[in-house]
Amino acid sequence: MNVQYLKTDFLVVGGGTAGTMAGIKAKQASPDSDVLILEKANIRRSGAIAMGMDGVNTAVIPGNSTPEQYVREITIANDGIVNQKAVYETGRLGFEVIQELESWGVKFQKDHEGNYDLKQVHRVGKYVLPMPEGKDLKKILARQVKRHKVNVTNRVMATRVMVQNGRVTGAVGLDVRNGDMVVIQAKAVVLCTGACGRLGLPASGYLYGTYENPTNAGDGYSMAYHAGAELTNIECFQINPLIKDYNGPACAYVASPFGAYTANAEGHRFINCDYWSGQMMLEVYKELHSGKGPVHLKMYHLDDDTINEIETILWDNERPSRGRFHAGRGESYSTHGVEMNISEIGLCSGHSASGVWVNERAETTVSGLYAAGDMASVPHNYMIGAFVYGRIAGENAMDYVRDLEHVEPDHEFLAAEQARIYAPLQRPDGVPHTQIEYKLRRLVNDYLQPPKSPNNLDIGLQKFVAYEDTLNLMGAQDPHELMRCMEVHFIRDCAEMAARASLFRKETRWGLYHYRLDYPEKNNEEWFCHVNLKKGKAGHMELFKRAVEPYIVDVDLVEEVYDVAVR
Amino acid sequence: MALTTQRVDVPVIVDESKCLEKCVACIEVCPLDVLVKNPDTGKAYMKYDECWFCLPCEKECPTGAITVQIPFLLR
Numbered sequence: 001m002n003v004q005y006l007k008t009d010f011l012v013v014g015g016g017t018a019g020t021m022a023g024i025k026a027k028q029a030s031p032d033s034d035v036l037i038l039e040k041a042n043i044r045r046s047g048a049i050a051m052g053m054d055g056v057n058t059a060v061i062p063g064n065s066t067p068e069q070y071v072r073e074i075t076i077a078n079d080g081i082v083n084q085k086a087v088y089e090t091g092r093l094g095f096e097v098i099q100e101l102e103s104w105g106v107k108f109q110k111d112h113e114g115n116y117d118l119k120q121v122h123r124v125g126k127y128v129l130p131m132p133e134g135k136d137l138k139k140i141l142a143r144q145v146k147r148h149k150v151n152v153t154n155r156v157m158a159t160r161v162m163v164q165n166g167r168v169t170g171a172v173g174l175d176v177r178n179g180d181m182v183v184i185q186a187k188a189v190v191l192c193t194g195a196c197g198r199l200g201l202p203a204s205g206y207l208y209g210t211y212e213n214p215t216n217a218g219d220g221y222s223m224a225y226h227a228g229a230e231l232t233n234i235e236c237f238q239i240n241p242l243i244k245d246y247n248g249p250a251c252a253y254v255a256s257p258f259g260a261y262t263a264n265a266e267g268h269r270f271i272n273c274d275y276w277s278g279q280m281m282l283e284v285y286k287e288l289h290s291g292k293g294p295v296h297l298k299m300y301h302l303d304d305d306t307i308n309e310i311e312t313i314l315w316d317n318e319r320p321s322r323g324r325f326h327a328g329r330g331e332s333y334s335t336h337g338v339e340m341n342i343s344e345i346g347l348c349s350g351h352s353a354s355g356v357w358v359n360e361r362a363e364t365t366v367s368g369l370y371a372a373g374d375m376a377s378v379p380h381n382y383m384i385g386a387f388v389y390g391r392i393a394g395e396n397a398m399d400y401v402r403d404l405e406h407v408e409p410d411h412e413f414l415a416a417e418q419a420r421i422y423a424p425l426q427r428p429d430g431v432p433h434t435q436i437e438y439k440l441r442r443l444v445n446d447y448l449q450p451p452k453s454p455n456n457l458d459i460g461l462q463k464f465v466a467y468e469d470t471l472n473l474m475g476a477q478d479p480h481e482l483m484r485c486m487e488v489h490f491i492r493d494c495a496e497m498a499a500r501a502s503l504f505r506k507e508t509r510w511g512l513y514h515y516r517l518d519y520p521e522k523n524n525e526e527w528f529c530h531v532n533l534k535k536g537k538a539g540h541m542e543l544f545k546r547a548v549e550p551y552i553v554d555v556d557l558v559e560e561v562y563d564v565a566v567r
Numbered sequence: 568m569a570l571t572t573q574r575v576d577v578p579v580i581v582d583e584s585k586c587l588e589k590c591v592a593c594i595e596v597c598p599l600d601v602l603v604k605n606p607d608t609g610k611a612y613m614k615y616d617e618c619w620f621c622l623p624c625e626k627e628c629p630t631g632a633i634t635v636q637i638p639f640l641l642r
């Protein structure tokens with residue numbers, strides 16, 4: 001096995017939405033510095049936006065809405081548990097990001113007068129900006145990365161962040177093609193590795209049939225944890241209403257402005273807002289258990305031209321294989337509703353609120369370590385939030401690194417990490433990662449899928465802790481399998497965090513996301529706070545309450561309860 | 568430990584008559600890194616059944632040699 005040594009001023013781990021922007025903005029802020037993007041796949045087509053996006057979900061465009069209105073909307077949708085200053089930045093900087101993307105050739109929908117054609121999907125304001133021609137988004141970003149002279153190392157997966165004397169000093173990775181160990185010294189690091197998309201097992205049983213790009217296995221959650229950073233709201237799971245079996249978004253966001261809506265089997269509405277939230281998921285859950293399911297996205301009442309237009313958008317962008325999924329079943333939107341189901345659980349701040357704790361400067365609680373995108377704790381941040389926080393991290397990191405020197409890696413740490421990464425290769429006939437992962441994720445479904453019962457959470461927790469030993473049975477025959485083995489380590493860490501955080505918060509909040517059967521009510525007196533966790537001194541997971549930062553925008557949470565049920 | 572090789576229906580089909588020996592386009596763009604070249608024939612194939620049916624491989628193939636099916640379990 002070879003070891004490659006690299007050095008950079010600023011290391012970006014994960015070249016997806018947030019990561020490409022972090023690299024570009026760092027170079028714009030400090031053109032003479034060395035910036036390196038480390039990417040497990042290839043930045044040309046990686047991550048959530050590999051095939052583009054149907055639209056911007058959180059666009060605050062002057063004349064349509066204000067950052068204050070946006071903060072209010074997200075505060076209410078997230079049951080008050082937000083750092084408003086962090087949410088505010090997404091509203092404040094989102095417009096500039098959209099304009100810059102446009103200058104690079106990304107197309108957003110405009111009306112006849114050339115104004116942005118915003119749609120209302122959220123409960124109150126208009127924040128959804130369609131991008132029917134969004135399919136080349138990632139290629140455009142990759143081009144800008146090159147133009148800005150950001151270095152890129154593709155097909156290397158980070159496995160651990162290096163921290164020495166309380167400060168980030170780089171990261172360790174695995175070349176997933178040739179099996180080299182890669183040691184990167186850096187003065188600052190931003191983690192942008194996306195959601196934990198491979199936590200629960202999809203009902204189809206296919207390990208990679210997930211909502212999220214399955215490359216995103218919770219890598220950053222686990223790496224930040226082992227680096228000593230705090231994570232937050234982990235019990236606020238990501239659960240989505242998805243096309244049954246296909247597990248992609250049914251896309252009411254795209255279709256509802258055309259007149260589509262989510263309906264029960266009788267064709268009736270049961271929610272009055274299609275914006276994804278735990279409260280909405282709870283209504284879907286209730287409907288499915290009321291005998292009025294299955295639920296579906298209803299379009300068959302629309303005229304053919306409208307349906308054709310919706311299909312053109314949905315079958316071309318984002319998840320372009322959905323057309324052939326429906327065709328294979330002989331279904332069309334003019335005759336059939338899109339049957340929907342409740343997804344398996346994941347962790348994601350982009351859609352929900354579970355992530356590595358960051359403030360409005362994208363700083364984690366470890367000096368020199370930043371986080372951005374789906375894995376960083378700014379709730380409901382979606383794509384524009386990922387761009388905004390990539391930008392904030394890139395700019396702030398270049399300030400931070402200015403007078404710093406590189407630090408020699410700790411050789412004991414490297415030896416331990418080398419032993420951990422390559423252990424499965426010593427057991428080529430060990431249990432395949434596929435079986436180890438399948439069982440782990442099946443246990444996640446069995447014990448963590450809401451509604452949550454304390455005894456189940458407890459059993460789950462014990463099983464996830466014991467699974468540390470099971471991981472030692474895993475065998476690999478090549479570097480590719482080794483990558484998958486390391487991902488199973490990440491998934492196990494996330495499962496343990498999810499169980500512990502869910503046990504800790506003794507109330508119900510965020511609708512279905514944290515519905516505790518033994519504490520079915522919201523309890524603001526005791527639980528109007530974040531639940532944070534981190535690796536304690538003895539190496540055990542520590543959980544604690546963290547106060548909600550003082551609001552900067554007034555919200556009356558007693559008056560404004562998020563409720564989307566049709567009664 | 569006893570291991571067995573199981574047959575699986577893989578989602579990605581490569582039309583070998585159209586696949587160019589010098590090309591690696593699909594292999595480079597796959598986010599899951601599941602496509603490789605058969606060293607004997609120089610043709611691409613799906614080595615690992617770990618697919619997000621996301622389609623970069625199909626879209627970037629210069630000759631239209633690739634067809635991605637929805638994985639059998641979801642179909």
Ligand SMILES: Cc1cc2nc3c(=O)[nH]c(=O)nc-3n(C[C@H](O)[C@H](O)[C@H](O)COP(=O)(O)OP(=O)(O)OC[C@H]3O[C@@H](n4cnc5c(N)ncnc54)[C@H](O)[C@@H]3O)c2cc1C
Binds near residue numbers: 016
């Ligand atoms: C199917 C789908 C539809 C969506 N639709 C919309 C929409 O219409 N509008 C909207 O606003 N938002 C939408 N979102 C959300 C939005 O796409 C995400 O919030 C955003 O793209 C997240 O960006 P990110 O940078 O955090 O993650 P990603 O863009 O996924 O990037 C993560 C990157 O990290 C890499 N990586 C992972 N682990 C490692 C590792 N260990 N080492 C190195 N690299 C690693 C991955 O390969 C990837 O390139 C959607 C998401 C999905 C999945």
Ligand code: SF4
Binds near residue numbers: 621
């Ligand atoms: S569909 Fe996506 S995951 Fe599957 S082989 Fe093609 S590029 Fe790879």
Ligand code: SF4
Binds near residue numbers: 590627628629631
């Ligand atoms: S992109 Fe097409 S031609 Fe190129 S290697 Fe893949 S299948 Fe063959």
